[in-house]
Every structure is written in structure tokens, then in C-alpha cells.
Amino acid sequence: xxxxxxxxxxxxxxxxxxxxxxxxxxxxxxxxxxxxxxxxxxxxxxxxxxxxxxxxxxxxxxxxxxxxxxxxxxxxxxxxxxxxxxxxxxxxxxxxxxxxxxxxxxxxxxxxxxxxxxxxxx
Amino acid sequence: xxxxxxxxxxxxxxxxxxxxxxxxxxxxxxxxxxxxxxxxxxxxxxxxxxxxxxxxxxxxxxxxxxxxxxxxxxxxxxxxxxxxxxxxxxxxxxxxxxxxxxxxxxxxxxxxxxxxxxxxxxxxxxxxxxxxxxxxxxxxxxxxxxxxxxxxxxxxxxxxxxxxxxxxxxxxxxxxxxxxxxxxxxxxxxxxxxxxxxxxxxxxxxxxxxxxxxxxxxxxxxxxxxxxxxxxxxxxxxxxxxxxxxxxxxxxxxxxxxxxxxxxxxxxxxxxxxxxxxxxxxxxxxxxxxxxxxxxxxxxxxxxxxxxxxxxxxxxxxxxxxxxxxxxxxxxxxxxxxxxxxxxxxxxxxxxxxxxxxxxxxxxxxxxxxxxxxxxxxxxxxxxxxxxxxxxxxxxxxxxxxxxxxxxxxxxxxxxxxxxxxxxxxxxxxxxxxxxxxxxxxxxxxxxxxxxxxxxxxxxxxxxxxxxxxxxxxxxxxxxxxxxxxxxxxxxxxxxxxxxxxxxxxxxxxxxxxxxxxxxxxxxxxxxxxxxxxxxxxxxxxxxxxxxxxxxxxxxxxxxxxxxxxxxxxxxxxxxxxxxxxxxxxxxxxxxxxxxxxxxxxxxxxxxxxxxxxxxxxxxxxxxxxxxxxxxxxxxxxxxxxxxxxxxxxxxxxxxxxxxxxxxxxxxxxxxxxxxxxxxxxxxxxxxxxxxxxxxxxxxxxxxxxxxxxxxxxxxxxxxxxxxxxxxxxxxxxxxxxxxxxxxxxxxxxxxxxxxxxxxxxxxxxxxxxxxxxxxxxxxxx
Numbered sequence: 071x072x073x074x075x076x077x078x079x080x081x082x083x084x085x086x087x088x089x090x091x092x093x094x095x096x097x098x099x100x101x102x103x104x105x106x107x108x109x110x111x112x113x114x115x116x117x118x119x120x121x122x123x124x125x126x127x128x129x130x131x132x133x134x135x136x137x138x139x140x141x142x143x144x145x146x147x148x149x150x151x152x153x154x155x156x157x158x159x160x161x162x163x164x165x166x167x168x169x170x171x172x173x174x175x176x177x178x179x180x181x182x183x184x185x186x187x188x189x190x191x192x
Numbered sequence: 193x194x195x196x197x198x199x200x201x202x203x204x205x206x207x208x209x210x211x212x213x214x215x216x217x218x219x220x221x222x223x224x225x226x227x228x229x230x231x232x233x234x235x236x237x238x239x240x241x242x243x244x245x246x247x248x249x250x251x252x253x254x255x256x257x258x259x260x261x262x263x264x265x266x267x268x269x270x271x272x273x274x275x276x277x278x279x280x281x282x283x284x285x286x287x288x289x290x291x292x293x294x295x296x297x298x299x300x301x302x303x304x305x306x307x308x309x310x311x312x313x314x315x316x317x318x319x320x321x322x323x324x325x326x327x328x329x330x331x332x333x334x335x336x337x338x339x340x341x342x343x344x345x346x347x348x349x350x351x352x353x354x355x356x357x358x359x360x361x362x363x364x365x366x367x368x369x370x371x372x373x374x375x376x377x378x379x380x381x382x383x384x385x386x387x388x389x390x391x392x393x394x395x396x397x398x399x400x401x402x403x404x405x406x407x408x409x410x411x412x413x414x415x416x417x418x419x420x421x422x423x424x425x426x427x428x429x430x431x432x433x434x435x436x437x438x439x440x441x442x443x444x445x446x447x448x449x450x451x452x453x454x455x456x457x458x459x460x461x462x463x464x465x466x467x468x469x470x471x472x473x474x475x476x477x478x479x480x481x482x483x484x485x486x487x488x489x490x491x492x493x494x495x496x497x498x499x500x501x502x503x504x505x506x507x508x509x510x511x512x513x514x515x516x517x518x519x520x521x522x523x524x525x526x527x528x529x530x531x532x533x534x535x536x537x538x539x540x541x542x543x544x545x546x547x548x549x550x551x552x553x554x555x556x557x558x559x560x561x562x563x564x565x566x567x568x569x570x571x572x573x574x575x576x577x578x579x580x581x582x583x584x585x586x587x588x589x590x591x592x593x594x595x596x597x598x599x600x601x602x603x604x605x606x607x608x609x610x611x612x613x614x615x616x617x618x619x620x621x622x623x624x625x626x627x628x629x630x631x632x633x634x635x636x637x638x639x640x641x642x643x644x645x646x647x648x649x650x651x652x653x654x655x656x657x658x659x660x661x662x663x664x665x666x667x668x669x670x671x672x673x674x675x676x677x678x679x680x681x682x683x684x685x686x687x688x689x690x691x692x693x694x695x696x697x698x699x700x701x702x703x704x705x706x707x708x709x710x711x712x713x714x715x716x717x718x719x720x721x722x723x724x725x726x727x728x729x730x731x732x733x734x735x736x737x738x739x740x741x742x743x744x745x746x747x748x749x750x751x752x753x754x755x756x757x758x759x760x761x762x763x764x765x766x767x768x769x770x771x772x773x774x775x776x777x778x779x780x781x782x783x784x785x786x787x788x789x790x791x792x793x794x795x796x797x798x799x800x801x802x803x804x805x806x807x808x809x810x811x812x813x814x815x816x817x818x819x820x821x822x823x824x825x826x827x828x829x830x831x832x833x834x835x836x837x838x839x840x841x842x843x844x845x846x847x848x849x850x851x852x853x854x855x856x857x858x859x860x861x862x863x864x865x866x867x868x869x870x871x872x873x874x875x876x877x878x879x880x881x882x883x884x885x886x887x888x889x890x891x892x893x894x895x896x897x898x899x900x901x902x903x904x905x906x907x908x909x910x911x912x913x914x915x916x917x918x919x920x921x922x923x924x925x926x927x928x929x930x931x932x933x934x935x936x937x938x939x940x941x942x943x944x945x946x947x948x949x950x951x952x953x954x955x956x957x958x959x960x961x962x963x964x965x966x967x968x969x970x971x972x973x974x
Contacts, residue, residue: 083235084242090195091247177245178199 072098073189074117078108078134079151080126084176088121091178092185105129109137116144118192119185123151124159132163139167147188151176193219194235198250223258233260233282240285255286268294273303280306284313292317300330308337315344319351326359326367333366338373345374357383365395372401381409388414391421399425400432407436415440419448430461438468446473803834810840819848819855872897872904883913890919894926901927 075097079085082103089099100117102108106128108120120138124131131150138144147169152160160171169191170184193215200212222228236255240248255261267279268291280298283291295317298310311329314321322345333341345351357380359371372390375383383405390402391414399421406414418433425433434452437445449472452465469476799807806828813821822845829841874893878886890908893901905927908920 081242083239087195087198087239087243087247091199094199175242175244175248178243178247179245 072096073119074098074100075185076100076102076108076111076117076120076122078102078105078120078122078126078131080104080123088176088178088181091182092121095182097185105131105134108134112138112142116142116146118146119189120146120148121151121181121185122148124156124163125153132159132166135163135166135168145192147185147192149181149184149188194232194239194254197254198247219258223260229260229263232258233263236260237282237285252286256288261286261288261291264288265291265294273306276303277305277309280309280313284309284316287317289317292321296321296324296328299325299328307331311337312340312344315341316348319348323354326356326362326371329364329367331364331366333370338370341370342374342377353378353380355382356380357386360386360390365398368393369395369398369401372398372405376401376405376408379409384409384411384413387411388417391417396426396429399429403429403432403436407439410440412440415445419445422452427458427461430456430458431464434461434464434468438471441468441472443473446476799834799836803837806832806837807840810837810844814844814847817848819852822848872900874901875904883915886913886916887919890916890923893923894930897927899931902931 073096075092077085077089077092077099079088079101080103085101085103089101092099100111102111104126105122108122109129116138120134122131122134129137135148135150138146138148148167150160150163150168150171151174152163152171153174156173160168163171169188172181172184196212196215197219200208204212223232233255236251240251243251261283264279264282264286267275267282270276270279276298280291280295283295292314295310295313298306299314301307301310311325311333314325318324322341325341345353353374356371356374356378359367360375360383362368362371368390374380387402387405387409388411390398391406393399393402403418405411406418415437418436422430422433434449437449441449446469449465449469453462453469456462456465466477810828813825825841825845825848829838829845832838832841874889874897877889881889893905897905902924905920905924908916909924911917911920
């Protein structure tokens with residue numbers, strides 16, 4: 071059975087590329103352009119894993135983690151994508167409850183491996 | 193589509209493979225369009241920044257497989273720097289190694305942006321690129337560029353740094369500097385001899401970097417050279433050298449550091465030297481600034497110290513290192529005299545000590561009985577206090593204190609408090625001022641007490657002035673006195689000081705007062721004449737009937753000319769304007785010479801709004817127009833009301849008439865048309881614009897064109913563009929009709945009377961009329 075994955079990334083090109091790779095890797099990917107859209111999708115159901123960029127318009131990745139952990143009370147694995155040099159944000163994200171992070175430029179293969187590992191942990 | 197290309201695998205299913213082949217065919221078709229190629233290039237370049245690892249490599253491969261790098265190569269051939277730069281950037285980002293040899297040519301390009309891109313590309317594309325770059329670059333390598341290059345090298349895969357010492361001998365000092373930084377970064381510590389040699393480099397940056405390397409690699413051998421170059425180095429380098437000595441030095445080097453401490457004039461360097469000494473030998477120099485030496489003596493309870501305000505603290509702080517004098521026994525046993533003499537080693541304290549005449553103090557103190565110790569002498573008051581105490585105290589000091597070199601700073605003898613209090617407020621103030629003058633008090637504004645008139649007089653007598661100076665002074669005083677007498681009779685609301693400052697206000701005199709004072713003034717000013725000074729005598733005219741008005745009132749304070757000017761300006765019918773009677777009433781007459789000069793100046797002419805506009809139009813016509821404007825001028829002449837406008841029009845018309853005569857006379861010798869071809873503005877515009885613009889311009893020819901455009905329009909009848917040809921024909925007809933009407937309207941007879949103007953009116957009604965029979969014949973034939 072294909073695992074459900076929510077991907078929030080505001081860079082359309084990168085999102086499309088990652089989405090293609092993840093789908094090819096056996097995930098059922100729901101693509102969201104920002105945290106707000108992801109929040110709407112989460113209202114309909116929680117996926118097996120969430121991959122989210124930190125810096126996004128309207129509703130940032132940090133807010134999204136807070137929302138999932140505090141309001142939805144969900145332990146769904148969250149992998150964050152951060153830009154290089156945003157180490158402070160990464161630490162904050164971990165404090166909020168992120169499970170893993172991957173920095174830009176993203177290696178799709180690496181993301182696949184990390185996602186698989188988080189799912190195995192869960 | 194891109195994703196499918198990127199993540200396609202050879203072991204894919206048949207369906208996927210056929211899909212992949214179809215995509216390839218599709219993309220090949222798409223790439224036939226330049227625009228699509230450009231878009232795809234942009235997408236791939238954008239994606240390249242966001243992906244890494246295998247995906248990035250595939251992306252780069254795809255870029256080259258699709259032949260997009262060929263476009264970048266084309267860009268390299270452009271003559272525009274931004275295009276070349278973009279081409280280099282694309283090839284670098286996509287790691288097109290085959291472009292290496294093309295890009296290296298730009299390393300010494302005179303255009304900075306291209307050069308910098310080429311430098312980055314050279315280092316990025318091949319591992320040996322850095323060698324080539326350091327070998328060939330002739331230009332400056334900026335700090336930022338060095339950082340970028342270092343970043344490229346750091347991220348280079350399988351990069352083995354070359355031995356950068358090879359470039360320490362480069363002629364380009366920036367290469368040397370960069371090489372030093374790379375040596376430090378890659379820890380290439382086999383360059384000791386070169387580093388020591390580079391300490392002697394004349395360039396401070398290189399010197400500094402070499403010292404940093406020496407420090408980093410712990411090159412103890414360099415200590416001798418460091419000491420040698422120290423004294424001739426700049427402050428920054430001195431500090432760097434001291435930093436290196438701090439790390440590398442031993443106790444042997446303390447002597448050198450102490451020498452710096454004593455001899456060096458720069459405070460920063462001296463501080464660094466002290467810091468170095470303390471690092472090498474901890475505790476060698478103890479902190480002394482602001483340290484109060486407490487030797488067990490307590491201040492007697494009967495000395496009441498008044499609380500000192502913060503300001504006072506600030507003022508007395510430097511000299512307030514009050515040393516409580518120990519008893520004589522304690523002096524012998526506890527403290528070595530040397531230290532007491534030297535006192536604190538900091539700069540300020542040393543200066544204070546220099547200023548202090550210890551010998552004088554000791555002589556003074558020798559006459560005082562110091563049995564009531566502890567004695568505290570304020571440095572500031574030492575002279576005065578000693579004088580007083582000499583008078584009051586007759587006992588002699590028991591010990592020969594001259595041998596003890598101690599800084600005595602304050603004496604507060606309980607039984608002398610009353611005696612001191614009498615002079616504290618006077619002498620103490622003076623002494624404080626003296627002390628302050630010795631210190632740097634340049635920031636305090638100088639305030640001088642106002643000198644009264646009597647004091648001024650006294651000063652005047654005291655000063656040794658030359659006879660001329662005295663005469664000048666007397667003259668000034670006389671003038672001041674007279675000015676002081678020129679006070680208004682009536683009380684005015686403003687203060688006398690304000691009145692005195694109003695130099696622009698007309699001065700009003702009483703007639704009888706003038707009679708009385710005039711002679712005095714003349715007598716006094718005669719003295720000034722003797723000094724070869726030119727004296728101008730002003731006379732005041734006062735109309736007796738206006739005595740009341742002329743006296744000082746509130747109106748007097750207003751600017752006198754404003755009202756007059758407005759009146760004059762509004763009264764345009766009476767040009768040229770004379771100063772109004774009212775304005776002359778209270779104004780002091782100018783001297784004759786000035787009046788004579790003023791009379792020579794042209795008087796202003798004032799026009800009303802309409803006249804001003806007409807005059808401006810006439811000016812423009814004169815400047816830009818020619819004889820063709822004559823009809824317009826005639827119209828204006830009919831409408832003109834004022835004489836000045838009529839005169840002006842006639843003047844311009846005369847000028848144009850003259851031009852016509854000159855031209856006609858020239859034509860007799862040589863026709864103008866043979867020399868100057870009629871120039872059409874449209875013809876010029878047509879050279880640079882496209883067909884659409886030409887069609888739009890042609891519409892305008894009818895409205896603003898004249899005979900010059902006729903010839904041009906005729907030439908357009910043979911234009912290769914059919915639309916222009918078609919449009920030119922009706923426009924030509926329209927223009928010719930227009931010119932025909934115009935010629936009838938303005939000067940219907942001119943073209944017929946003056947043969948010389950037929951050439952000028954070529955293409956106009958006349959020429960059309962002349963060609964008309966031919967046209968009829970043509971039509972009949974055609």
C-alpha cells in the first residue's frame with residue numbers, strides 16, 4: 071500500500087520535481103504550495119508523513135509543526151526542508167517537534183531515504 | 193517532463209521506455225524554438241540551485257544532452273559584457289567542462305564583471321583551474337572575490353590543493369596575498385623561509401598576512417625578523433607583530449617588549465606590549481591606574497570630607513590619586529622609595545608627576561611640623577597652601593624629608609581649617625583654573641566677561657597703539673556716539689538694541705539737531721581725512737510739511753520699498769516709472785556720484801501680461817523664424833495696441849525683409865537650392881523608424897508639412913513598401929492643396945511678382961500651377 075505524504079513547498083519547480091520523485095518512490099503525494107493549504111488538507115485527514123519547507127508564505131513550516139503537534143495532537147513524522155544557513159530555525163523546529171531535516175539544495179534521493187527511515191521508526 | 197528525464201532509469205519498464213522516447217521526440221521539436229530553449233535553460237538553471245546529489249548531475253547532463261550549452265557558447269561571442277557574463281555563468285553552473293578553454297581567455301578581460309565570472313569559472317570547471325588562474329591573472333583580486341574563490345575550492349570534489357608557495361613570488365601582489373591566505377587555509381606550513389621574507393614586504397596587507405601565517409604555523413624562527421621590522425612598521429603591523437610575539441615569544445623577548453613599553457609613543461602599541469609582557473610573564477605588570485594604596489592608616493575622624501559631586505569628581509579624578517603618607521617608620525620599612533617616586537605607570541599619572549615640582553614641595557614641607565600626620569596635600573593647592581602654612585607654622589620638620597620622594601597631595605590640619613577657609617574661595621579658584629589650563633581644556637568654550645565703557649577707556653589708554661590706530665579708534669568712537677544720538681523722538685515698541693541692528697531702515701534726523709551736530713561731525717571727520725581715508729558726507733533732506741509723518745512711527749519699521757514697488761509695478765501706463773513722491777519723502781538721498789551712475793543705468797520697463805506674452809512670442813519669432821513669418825507678423829501688427837509691441841514687430845519685419853534682400857542678392861550669384869538642399873524633418877525621421885511609425889508620421893505631414901515635404905513625398909511614391917507608396921499619393925495631393933491655399937491667403941501676389949522666390953516655393957501652388965498643364969496632358973495621354 072502506498073504511503074500518504076503531504077509535501078509543502080512554495081517553489082513550484084522543486085515541488086514538482088520532489089513530488090515526481092516521491093511518487094516514483096511509492097508515495098501518494100499531496101502537493102501544497104504553502105502551510106495554509108497544508109492546514110486545509112490536514113483538516114481532512116492526517117497523512118503518514120509530512121515534508122515541509124520552513125520558509126513559506128502565509129503559514130510557515132514552524133507554524134505548521136506547532137499546529138500539528140499542539141492542535142492536532144498528532145505524532146505524524148515531519149521532515150523539514152531548510153535553506154542553508156538556517157541552523158537556528160532548524161533547532162527551533164526540532165524543539166517544536168520536527169523529526170528530521172534536510173537542507174537545500176535538496177537531494178531527492180536523500181529525501182526518499184530519510185522519509186523511509188522516519189516511516190520505519192513510526 | 194523534466195522530472196521524467198531526470199529520473200529516468202535504464203532498467204525501467206518497456207512502457208516507460210517508450211514514453212521516454214516519445215518525450216525525447218517531443219522535446220526535440222520544442223527546442224527548435226529559441227524561446228523554448230531559453231525557457232528550458234532558465235528552468236534547468238533554476239532547478240540546479242535547488243537540487244543536489246544525483247539529481248543535480250542528471251540535470252547538468254540533461255542540459256548538455258539537449259544542446260542548451262551551445263546557446264551559452266554563442267553568448268560568449270557577444271560584444272555585450274552582460275551577455276558574455278551570463279554565458280560564462282551558465283556554463284559554470286552546468287559544469288560544461290569543454291567550455292574551460294574558451295572561458296580562460298576572459299581571465300584578463302578589461303571588463304571587471306566578465307573577468308570575475310571567468311575567474312570563478314576557471315576555478316570551478318577544472319581542479320587545475322586555480323593554478324592557471326594564479327599564474328595568469330594580472331588584475332587585482334578583491335577580498336570578496338578571494339572569499340568566493342575559496343568557497344569554490346572548498347566545495348570542489350576531489351580537489352587536491354597545489355603547493356601555494358609557488359605563487360609567493362608572483363609579481364601580482366594580490367596573487368601573493370591570496371596565496372598566503374590559501375596557505376593558511378590549507379595549512380601548508382612548508383613555507384617558513386618565504387614567510388619570514390615576506391615580513392619585510394613593503395605592502396602592509398602582505399606583511400600582515402605573513403605575520404598571521406607565522407603565528408598560525410608557530411614559526412619561532414621569525415621572531416628575530418619580526419623585531420627587526422617592528423620599528424619601521426605602521427601601528428597595525430606593530431600590533432600584529434606584538435600579537436605574534438605574544439604567541440611565539442619567551443622571557444627572552446621581554447626586554448624587547450619593555451623597550452617598546454618605554455619608547456613607543458602610540459598608546460595602542462604600548463598597551464599591546466604591556467599585554468604581551470603579561471602574557472609571556474604573567475604578573476609582571478600589575479594594574480595601577482586608579483589603585484589607592486592603603487597602608488593601614490586610617491583617616492582621622494576629625495577630618496570631615498564634604499561629599500563631592502559627580503562633576504567635581506570628574507575634574508579632580510586625574511589628580512585625585514591621593515596617597516596617604518605613612519608614618520616615617522612605615523616609609524622606611526614598608527614601601528621602597530623608587531615605587532613611590534614613580535607612582536602609577538599609566539600615562540596620565542606620569543604626566544601629572546612631571547608637572548609636579550617635587551623639590552618645591554619638599555622645601556615647603558620642610559618648614560612644617562608634620563607630627564600630626566597623616567598629612568594630605570592636594571596637588572592643586574600645594575603652592576598656596578604652603579605659603580599660608582609657612583606664615584602660620586613656625587616649627588621645623590624633624591626629619592630630612594627631602595630624601596623621601598613622596599607625592600604629597602593634601603594637607604588638612606584640623607586647627608588650620610578656619611585659616612584656610614578665608615582664602616579657599618579666592619585662591620583656590622585661581623589654582624583650579626591654573627591646573628585646568630595645564631590640562632586639556634580645549635573643549636570648554638571661552639567666556640570673557642563684558643567690559644564696561646570705563647574699563648574700555650582704561651584699556652585704551654593702557655594699550656600702546658600707534659597714532660593711526662588711535663585715530664581710527666577715536667573716529668569709531670565718534671561714529672558710535674553720533675549713532676547713539678540718533679534715537680527716535682517717539683517711543684517705539686521695540687528695544688533700543690533692535691533699533692540699532694536695523695541698518696536697512698532709513699535714518700530720520702531732526703533738522704535743528706542736524707544743524708547742531710553737523711559741524712561737530714565735520715570737525716571730527718577732518719581728523720580722519722588726515723589718515724587718507726575717503727569720507728562720504730551724507731545729507732538728509734526733510735520735508736518740513738511731512739515732519740510728523742517722517743518722525744518715527746510703527747510704519748517706520750516696515751520695509752519702505754515694498755509698497756512703492758507694488759504701486760510702481762501696477763501703474764504700467766506711465767513708463768518709464770519714476771520713484772513715487774511718497775517713496776522719496778523719507779528716503780535719504782544718495783550722493784551725487786552714485787546718482788550719476790544710477791542715471792546711466794537703463795530704466796526698467798514693465799509690461800502687462802498680454803504684452804509680455806506678445807513680446808515673448810516676438811522674441812521667439814525673431815530667433816527661430818524667417819521671412820515666412822511675415823504674414824503672422826502683419827496679423828500681430830494689426831492687433832497690436834501698445835507702441836512697444838508695434839515697434840518690435842516693425843523691427844522684426846525689417847530684419848526679415850533684409851534677409852529676403854540678402855538671399856535674393858545671393859541667388860543672383862548662386863542659387864541657394866544648388867548649395868543647400870531643402871531639408872525635411874520627416875525625411876530624417878524616416879531613416880530610423882519602422883513602417884508603422886512611418887505611416888503615422890505621414891499623417892502628420894499634411895498638418896505640419898510645407899513645401900520641403902513635397903519633394904520628400906514624391907520620393908516616397910517610389911518606396912519599396914507598398915503601404916507607404918499608397919499612402920504617399922493622397923498625402924502629397926493634400927499637402928499641395930494646403931500649400932496652394934496658404935499661398936493665396938498670405939501673399940497671393942508674391943510668388944508671381946518676385947521671380948527669385950519661385951525656387952523657394954517649389955512644390956507649392958506656383959509650381960503646381962505650372963505643372964498643371966503637364967498633368968492634364970499626362971492624364972489625357974494616360
